[in-house]
Amino acid sequence: MAIVERTGSGAIDRIVEYLGNEADNLLSFTCKGIPKEQLMLPGPDHVAEAWGLSDRKAPVLVNLQRLFGSGRLANTGYLSILPVDQGVEHSAAASFAPNPIYFDPENIVRLAIEAQCNAVASTVGVLGSLARKYAHKIPFIAKINHNELLTYPNKFQQILFGNVEQAWEMGAAAVGATIYFGSEDADREIVEISEAFHQAHELGLATVLWAYTRNDAFKKDGVDYHTSADLTGQANHLAATIQADVVKQKQATLNGGYKAINFGKTSPKVYGELVTDNPIDWNRWQVVNCYSGRASLINSGGESKGVNDFADAARTAVINKRAGGSGLISGRKTFQRPMKEGIELFRTIQDVFLCPEVTVA
DSSP: OOGGGOOOSHHHHHHHHHHGGGHHHHHHOOOOSSOGGGSOOOOTTHHHHHHTTSSOOHHHHHHHHHHHTSSTTTTTTOEEEEEEOHIIIIIHHHHHTTSGGGGSHHHHHHHHHHTTOSEEEEEHHHHHTTHHHHTTTSOEEEEOEEEOOSSSSOOOOEEESSOHHHHHHTTOSEEEEEEEETSTTHHHHHHHHHHHHHHHHHHTOEEEEEEEEOOGGGEETTEEOTTBHHHHHHHHHHHHHTTOSEEEEOOOOBOOHHHHHTOSOOOGGGTTTSOOSSHHHHHHHHHHTTGGGTSEEEEEOOOOOSTTHHHHHHHHHHHHHHHTOOEEEOOHHHHTSOHHHHHHHHHHHHHHHHOTTSOOO
16 A cells, blocks of 8 residues: 555645655665664653663763753753754854844744754854853753854864853753864864863763765765765764764765775675665664664755755754654754744754654664
8 A cells, every 4th residue: 555545644645745645765765774663763762771781870861861861852851952053154244144033043042942942052152142041941052162164265174162061050861963074184183072071971961963075086976975874874874983872963865885986994894785775774774874774864954956945944854753863953944934833843853853653764
C-alpha cells in the first residue's frame, strides 16, 4: 500500500504533503546495510542509556537532561534547537537585515522559548547579555569560537571569542564550538576544542560540536563534496572522539567524497553494501559514525530559501529521524522571517519527531 494512503493522524498528512513525490521513497525506505538494531536510538531514557555508564560526571548528566528534558520534545530523545551565531559567521547585516528585530538578543531567546525549543545556541555576547533573566528558563548553549569574516581575504579559521568559564558562570547547560575538519587550521582547532571540552566536562557542562568539513579540494569537477556522507561521517567520528556529547552536522546530500578526491583511506563497502544511494542511508552513515548513536547527531536546517522552507525543513527532519538521528538545529529558516512564522516552522519540525507514523528505517 502506498505511503500516501497510510495517514493515521493529521501530522502525517501534512508531512506527506510536504514530501510530495518523495513521500513513498522517504517514508518506506529500510536501511539494510546498517540496520536500526545496531544503533542506540533516541528515547525517553536517552541520557541514562547513552551516557549513564560513561566517564561523564553527574553534573554533566544533569545538564544533558536539561537539554533533552526541555521544550515540546522533552523526554523523547529528540532535540529542536535554535542557533543564532550567524551575526559573526555571515555578518550581522546578512543575517539580521531580513528581520531586524533579531539584532536585539532578547528576541532570539524569546523565539526559542515561544517555539518550545529544547535550547538556544548563540554567542557568549548574546546569551551573556540576558543570562540573569533567561538562563533558568531555557537551556543555553554558549558558543565559544567563530570564523570571523571581516578579515580580507576570508579564511577557514575558527578562533575563540569566549571561554568555558564564561559559559559556566552565565548558567549555560552546554558549550558549543566549531572545528573545520580538513582545513589547514584543523590541527590547532582540534587541540584547542578538545581541551575546552575536557574543561567543560570537568565543570559539569555538556558539549556540542559543529563538525564541519572545509577544504577547497573537497570540490572536484564542479561537485561539492563538503556534504558527502563519507567525509562528514569521518568528521562526526572525530567529533565523538574528542567527547562531543552532541554533534551538529550538515545533512549528507551525496556520497563518494573520498573516492572523488582520491585521498585518505576508506572501504568499498561504504559505496553500496553498507550505504546505498538514498539520503536516509547517507544520513545513517553520519549517525553510525557518532559511535552508533551514543553521541547524538543533529542536522542543521540550512539557509532560508523562502517559499520552500517548510517543505525543506520537514524533509530534513524526516531523513534525520528515519536515519536514527536526534533532531534538528534550525537557524536562518526560522529567524529570517516574522516570529510567528518562525515558531510555526519549528512546530513543523517538531511534528515530525512527535509523529508515530514516521519511524526509524
